[in-house]
Amino acid sequence: xxxxxxxxxxxxxxxxxxxxxxxxxxxxxxxxxxxxxxxxxxxxxxxxxxxxxxxxxxxxxxxxxxxxxxxxxxxxxxxxxxxxxxxxxxxxxxxxxxxxxxxxxxxxxxxxxxxxxxxxxxxxxxxxxxxxxxxxxxxxxxxxxxxxxxxxxxxxxxxxxxxxxxxxxxxxxxxxxxxxxxxxxxxxxxxxxxxxxxxxxxxxxxxxxxxxxxxxxxxxxxxxxxxxxxxxxxxxxxxxxxxxxxxxxx
Amino acid sequence: xxxxxxxxxxxxxxxxxxxxxxxxxxxxxxxxxxxxxxxxxxxxxxxxxxxxxxxxxxxxxxxxxxxxxxxxxxxxxxxxxxxxxxxxxxxxxxxxxxxxxxxxxxxxxxxxxxxxxxxxxxxxxxxxxxxxxxxxxxxxxxxxxxxxxxxxxxxxxxxxxxxxxxxxxxxxxxxxxxxxxxxxxxxxxxxxxxxxxxxxxxxxxxxxxxxxxxxxxxxxxxxxxxxxxxxxxxxxxxxxxxxxxxx
Ligand code: HEM
Ligand code: FES
Numbered sequence: 458x459x460x461x462x463x464x465x466x467x468x469x470x471x472x473x474x475x476x477x478x479x480x481x482x483x484x485x486x487x488x489x490x491x492x493x494x495x496x497x498x499x500x501x502x503x504x505x506x507x508x509x510x511x512x513x514x515x516x517x518x519x520x521x522x523x524x525x526x527x528x529x530x531x532x533x534x535x536x537x538x539x540x541x542x543x544x545x546x547x548x549x550x551x552x553x554x555x556x557x558x559x560x561x562x563x564x565x566x567x568x569x570x571x572x573x574x575x576x577x578x579x580x581x582x583x584x585x586x587x588x589x590x591x592x593x594x595x596x597x598x599x600x601x602x603x604x605x606x607x608x609x610x611x612x613x614x615x616x617x618x619x620x621x622x623x624x625x626x627x628x629x630x631x632x633x634x635x636x637x638x639x640x641x642x643x644x645x646x647x648x649x650x651x652x653x654x655x656x657x658x659x660x661x662x663x664x665x666x667x668x669x670x671x672x673x674x675x676x677x678x679x680x681x682x683x684x685x686x687x688x689x690x691x692x693x694x695x696x697x698x699x700x701x702x703x704x705x706x707x
Numbered sequence: 708x709x710x711x712x713x714x715x716x717x718x719x720x721x722x723x724x725x726x727x728x729x730x731x732x733x734x735x736x737x738x739x740x741x742x743x744x745x746x747x748x749x750x751x752x753x754x755x756x757x758x759x760x761x762x763x764x765x766x767x768x769x770x771x772x773x774x775x776x777x778x779x780x781x782x783x784x785x786x787x788x789x790x791x792x793x794x795x796x797x798x799x800x801x802x803x804x805x806x807x808x809x810x811x812x813x814x815x816x817x818x819x820x821x822x823x824x825x826x827x828x829x830x831x832x833x834x835x836x837x838x839x840x841x842x843x844x845x846x847x848x849x850x851x852x853x854x855x856x857x858x859x860x861x862x863x864x865x866x867x868x869x870x871x872x873x874x875x876x877x878x879x880x881x882x883x884x885x886x887x888x889x890x891x892x893x894x895x896x897x898x899x900x901x902x903x904x905x906x907x908x909x910x911x912x913x914x915x916x917x918x919x920x921x922x923x924x925x926x927x928x929x930x931x932x933x934x935x936x937x938x939x940x941x942x943x944x945x946x947x948x949x950x951x952x953x954x
Binding site for chain 2: 461462463465466467469470472473474538540545548549552553554555556558559560562563564566567568571573574575576578579582652655656657658659660661665
């Protein structure tokens with residue numbers, strides 16, 4: 458026996474799947490992205506080989522379009538949970554701050570049986586909104602820039618990405634917005650994945666503590682790789698993995 | 708316990724909505740800490756020594772009735788279960804947000820919980836008419852234990868007060884309401900179908916209005932597994948939607 462489901466309720470579910478699903482795909486893509494851009498760690502040759510390969514086989518072009526679309530769809534649907542009024546946003550920010558602080562004060566007499574369990578996730582949500590807003594600006598800029606690089610001969614000598622123009626751009630000052638973007642993306646994505654895992658399966662997989670630990674490891678790991686990539690792109694340090702391609706044919 | 712006794716400084720929210728002359732403000736009271744002092748004991752001392760007009764609620768004094776919840780240094784907690792030894796010297800007490808203020812630290816959780824119970828129809832909708840001669844139906848131990856676990860809610864309102872979504876929209880079912888749904892949805896004696904539940908569960912004030920701040924579980928004085936409940940309900944509504952499509 459089946460009954461038809463109420464449309465408004467189905468819509469709520471659909472919105473949640475769209476915001477969570479796009480967030481999941483974007484977050485997973487960002488891991489791949491780290492590896493792709495990380496090719497610069499092997500030197501310019503590795504980077505150019507990777508860029509040309511992805512463009513020659515028409516992987517890069519549709520990916521740029523798809524990611525930009527997912528990015529905008531995610532922003533629209535995830536933002537439905539951000540309170541509209543400034544007063545409301547202040548309300549939950551104050552609530553989150555209070556919850557984060559409570560139970561963390563140094564109290565000499567506190568026993569091991571204190572009922573105060575530490576709580577951080579409310580504040581993490583506030584920061585997810587803040588980083589999301591920053592990404593909306595910086596991420597759009599980055600995606601449009603790269604879209605133009607991939608589809609037009611506007612930058613450099615060829616249609617497509619090449620190390621010389623990328624490095625020139627980053628070295629000339631783009632490293633600053635990129636560093637902010639990197640921090641925001643990795644924070645937002647790792648906290649987002651943690652939240653997603655808890656929302657749908659707090660009782661299924663690992664304990665919440667373990668999941669939070671994994672979230673932190675992922676965050677720092679990707680942040681360090683990303684940060685290193687950025688310094689190499691800016692030309693401040695030599696590619697540390699250049700030896701990998703030492704013997705390779707030009 | 709040999710250290711010198713602490714001098715505790717209480718900052719308590721004061722406001723009487725019934726009194727046109729009353730303005731919201733905080734009053735400060737100082738007390739000497741005594742061994743095993745709870746906020747319940749402290750508040751009674753303040754009322755006896757300094758201000759007989761101070762309003763706050765208590766009944767059981769043992770974390771069962773759920774009437775003494777208040778914001779303790781920014782976090783909802785049961786005053787009768789909170790030891791001052793767990794708190795710093797400065798203790799700020801505010802009434803729970805979301806609920807209607809009665810006066811000072813006293814709020815009306817009853818109206819909210821009644822509306823929640825009516826909306827979720829939190830009572831057994833019998834599958835079969837009652838037959839006094841029939842033998843009782845059996846229930847598996849696992850389900851009985853799970854129902855019992857969810858039934859431990861004392862309706863103190865801590866999870867509601869700590870919830871970001873409920874602080875914006877007080878109609879959001881929040882931890883207590885969704886926990887109630889899970890309790891009846893898993894009960895084999897209840898005749899409501901998954902499609903019936905889907906309507907409540909996935910409504911605009913249902914599980915998908917949760918923003919995942921996870922405070923409900925961390926502040927629950929009964930340590931109910933509210934996040935497990937949320938996961939269960941989300942998967943249940945996804946499964947309901949998928950299976951209604953197939954047919
Ligand atoms: C364009 C700017 C963005 C904005 C404004 C934004 C905003 C948000 C907000 C408000 C949430 C919380 C939603 C909720 O509580 O249900 C969220 C969740 C999430 N975001 Fe974003 N975000 C943006 C970009 C991104 C990007 C680029 C990624 C991937 C790297 C990402 C990954 C995620 C994930 C995985 C979640 C968790 C989904 C969930 O909890 O259901 N977001 N985002
Ligand atoms: S007085 Fe009953 S729960 Fe605190």
